[in-house]
Amino acid sequence: MSGRSRGLGVVCLAMAVVATGGCEQPPRQTRGYVLISVDTLRADHLGVYGYGRDTSPFLDQLSERALVFEHAFSQFPGTLPSHMSMFTGLYPSEHGVFPPASVLDEEVESLPAVFRRGGFRTAGYTEGGYMSGHWGFSRGFEQFSDRTAHMATDVEVTLERAGSFLRGLEDGERFFLFIHTYAVHDPYFPPQRYRALFWDGEAPDTFAPTGPNLVEVNRGERAVTRVAVDYYEALYDAGIRYVDDCLRDFFTLLDDLRLASDTTVVLTSDHGEEFLDHGRLVHEQMYRELLHVPLIVVHPDLTSGRRIPALTQSIDIAPTLYELAGIEDPPRMSGRSLVDVLEGESDRLRPDAYAEGGPIDRTLFLQRGEQLFQYLRFFPTTTPNGRWQSDSLELRVPSPRLELRVRSFYEPRRLTLSVAGEVISELDVEPTPRRVAVDLGLPDRTVKIEADGCVVPAAVGVSADTRCLAFMVDHLDLGRAELYEIGSDPRETIDLTTIDPELAERLRHRLKGYDDRVPVGARTTRELPPEVRRQLEALGYL
Known part of the structure; x- marks a missing residue:
């Protein structure tokens, strides 16, 4: 079946894969494709993924007519390498874009360039920092903005810019739109009206949750109380609720512009966040809470939702969008299209998912029957500088x-x-x-x-x-290794390496197989421009 004829088998997904197992109508492509990345959004802080707090009423409602991937994992617990994997369908060690100086090689095609080559109008709106055009994210976008306004209102400004692009489309023009926001990212600065929803009373006497302060906690150079961490988490949740309301307005705009009936929307994140779940703050480690991200696909032909247990990765987003849109001659990627899973032709895409980076150098998620394991290999701290x-x-x-x-x-x-x-x-x-x-x-x-x-x-x-x-x-x-079964131990507190050493050894060998990834394209470095440095300072990276 060709990419164009397959387009999207979600016509039959509306029937949640009927008993016949096939589609009664040929699937159709949509006019528009929108990819939304909410930076730092861990999946388990959304109601649709089982969270107890009311952080995401709109997304929960939206998911009732969407495809929800239950086990989607990022390839890196950091904004720049993770998003570049999302854009290229390549593992971080393949695309080679890492802080502080690497940029995407000119020969490596990413989402906007491929869509533009396919005849689509393209626009991208980010909030700068590690999502600025400097790193290569702007390539292929006809319209691109990485300007920031104010942390508390950037998401509104970003979505308004995206709305302006949509309003300017000519009748019938196909389009790819990328939207990114830091509204959930530290320093956790949601509008005041949202803070009151998740924190009752005065703020505790503690330091501001800026990147440098939080990293000092991780190094043992600054003490933090449990009350302070609970407060930071409440601010984080308030930021999610704020973004949720803004996304409701964006989907209303799609309806008003009569685009909702012909647009596919994918919502995800680059990584999660930690609140002393495993002894640290922000996103420096590679446990489940840092790599398990939401992946929600909305298509106009879906009238009822479906939860998909298949193990998926952020690098699968690009090849999936290409196949859904009928893009011909996509670039070489390590990610795999999810269309077979979307169509119900398969309930499993791969046996494992792999991620890199952070103080824990690499990790592997493995599905075995109904069980989901995570194997982590730690890099030894041989000097005070860690890696x-x-x-x-x-x-x-x-x-x-x-x-x-x-x-x-x-x-x-x-x-x-x-x-x-x-x-x-x-x-x-x-x-x-x-x-x-x-x-x-x-x-x-x-x-x-x-x-x-x-x-x-x-x-x-x-x-x-x-x-x-x-x-x-x-x-x-x-270094040492750790092994957890996430289904029965979602907080990853019971290390199975000595309980099931045979599985641990098998996963160690499987993980080593990922070490031989061949870089794609030449490695390029570039000095940070002043504006990007200013944005990174505002986000607490510098």
Whole structure:
């Protein structure tokens, strides 16, 4: 069946896949496709995903006539790499776009460029920072804005800009529209009227929940009370309710413009947020609450909703949109189209989902029957700088061959490898990962890696960090692992690595299979422009 004829099998989804298992009518494509990303929105803080607080009455209602993916996972717990995976259908290690300096290679096509090539009008409206055009997000958009107004009202401004684009469409013009908002992101600054819905009384005597303050808590440099964390979470929930009301207005606009009957809408997020669920704040780790994101698909032919238990990833969004829209010759992607799942032809897309980054270097989600497992591999904290090394790192290598992926911080760096004081190799590394292999001659040797210098992030304006950073070794298999069964233990408190060591070992080997991802396109770095630096400061990143 061709992409155009399949378009969207959700005509039969309206019948929740009738007993015959097939569609009585050919599926149709829609005129418009809208992708909405609510930054930092964890799935389990929405009513449709089981949350107890009334944060999302509109989205809950909308989901009654939508497709709700129950197990959708982001590929990175951070705005920039995660959204670039969403845009390209590639894992972060493939597209290579990470803070502080990497940008998307010109040869890599992303959502707006592919839709524009397919004859669609394209527009994107973000709130800047790590979603600014600087990183490559603006490529392919006919209209693009990454300007910000004020944290409390940016989402209203952003949606109004999107509305202006929709009002300007000519009759019959097909379109792709991307909308992004930080309204849920720290420093958790919803309008006052929404705060009162989730916090009764005066605010506790605590510090402002800005990025630098929250990171200090994670480093053990600042104490925080449980009452303060509960307050931050209440502000977070208030922000969700605020966005929910704004989205109600946006869908009303689609109705008023007579676009709702011919537009497919996908709503998701780049990552979640933590409120000491696993001992930290914001989004530095890779537990379920940081990677489980909403994925809701609305199509005009759906009259009743359907919940889909298939394991899905953010990298599946781009190939799905391409197939739904009938886009021909899509680029090479690691993500898979969800259309078979949407049409009810399959209840499972893949056995596992993979994510990268954060203090926990990588993780894997696995479906086994009705069970959903998460396996996490921690990077060892060998220096006070965690994954980033200031000057040197010593590794005990059990095999006679050292294989690793290494990258420098911010600028090129030369690394010297030595054993027992004797230099065995010198490596020139860049801010993008490089895979290297060095023969050691004998097993069980200690290798020392030394850098020729380091850079203070604050000195070059890429963050407020005052440590001096030199290089990072990716995917070291030296730290501890954890294994959880999310269905019976959603808060991930019971580690199964010693209870089911056979499964833990199998997942360790499966996870290693993801290490050989080949980068797509050249790695490009670019200095931050002043406006982007200002936006990142406002968001607490710098």
